[in-house]
Amino acid sequence: MSALADHEVFELEVLEVLNKAGFLRPLVFGGGTMLRLCHELPRYSVDLDFWFSRKTSYRNFHAKLSKFLEDRYRMTDVKNKHFTLLYEFRGGMSGRKLKVEIRKELVTKGLEQAIAYSRHGSSQVLVRALSLKETARRKMLAVRSRDEMRDYFDLEFLLRKGVKIRFTEADKTLILGRIHRFKKSDYGGILGGLLEKDLRDYYIRSGFSYLAGALNFSGRNGHRSLPSLRRRGTGR
Incomplete structure (x- = not known):
């Protein structure tokens, strides 16, 4: 398996564990990786981009997600920034870095259910995502x-x-x-x-x-x- 293919499997792994732990419930998936995993966009991207779909205590969410990720991956950066929550970590077979960025912005329109998956693995994750129109x-x-x-x-x-x-x-x-x-x-x-x-x-x-x-x-x-x-x- 190529490094990029392994990275895509890692992305799905992260989505799956976040979903099972309930962290995706208030989030909306978007950006280039969403287009690739949900709609076959044929270009590489290496970040998982999210927005919030409902009012959430950013401080509490950040504290819980930080602890969750730190228990599972090798963290390289964690920040509660003014406009975003940022998490960078290494994991997967390749040990490549993955960045998860969550914007502190409520998005309630232009959403749809989508399935994120990869030809390189068997995982499928149902996500709330930005529609193609949005x-x-x-x-x-x-x-x-x-x-x-x-x-x-x-x-x-x-x-x-x-x-x-x-x-x-x-x-x-x-x-x-x-x-x-x-x-x-x-x-x-x-x-x-x-x-x-x-x-x-x-x-x-x-x-x-x-x-x-x-x-x-x-x-x-x-x-x-x-x-x-x-x-x-x-x-x-």
């Missing part, structure tokens, strides 16, 4: 405030999933201006490090042409078919 809304908020290649990759993924994303004219101008500046070396390096080889090769050749097409600015090649977004060897 994920897209939050992704657009992120895009407006930062310039990260993984965000544009995620937008393409969500569009291919049939999610309707509202792009303003300002959004279109902003995104197209950014993605047209990326070089092949960016797709091979910055983005490529998050992808398996076949998908990395596609993006080196074609860039974000699918996203550009969806924004109605790509012209002739905007809707060229993409290679399968399923990760190699999975039947998911």
Whole structure:
């Protein structure tokens, strides 16, 4: 088993033990790892991101979760920060580091039940998660405030999933201006490090042409078919 595959098994292990201990009850799962484990997003991510779905004593929750994790893993960082609760620890066969970040923000809309699982293991965990529509809304908020290649990759993924994303004219101008500046070396390096080889090769050749097409600015090649977004060897 590769290190990344082992890391995914570790992520599921952590989700499973948190679920059995009741720590997931007030939480909402989101972010790139949620998209990968619940919706087959074909890029790597290494953090477990959560929000709260109901009012909770952050201090009490943090104290209990800290003790729970410290009894099971090798903690490298634990913080009750102003906006987030942060836990970093090592475990699993690879001994790789995993970060769990819980935002001190109540999220009560745009939620759904989802199953987190991996082709590399047998565990399945029922989670409360951000819906794809809500994920897209939050992704657009992120895009407006930062310039990260993984965000544009995620937008393409969500569009291919049939999610309707509202792009303003300002959004279109902003995104197209950014993605047209990326070089092949960016797709091979910055983005490529998050992808398996076949998908990395596609993006080196074609860039974000699918996203550009969806924004109605790509012209002739905007809707060229993409290679399968399923990760190699999975039947998911």
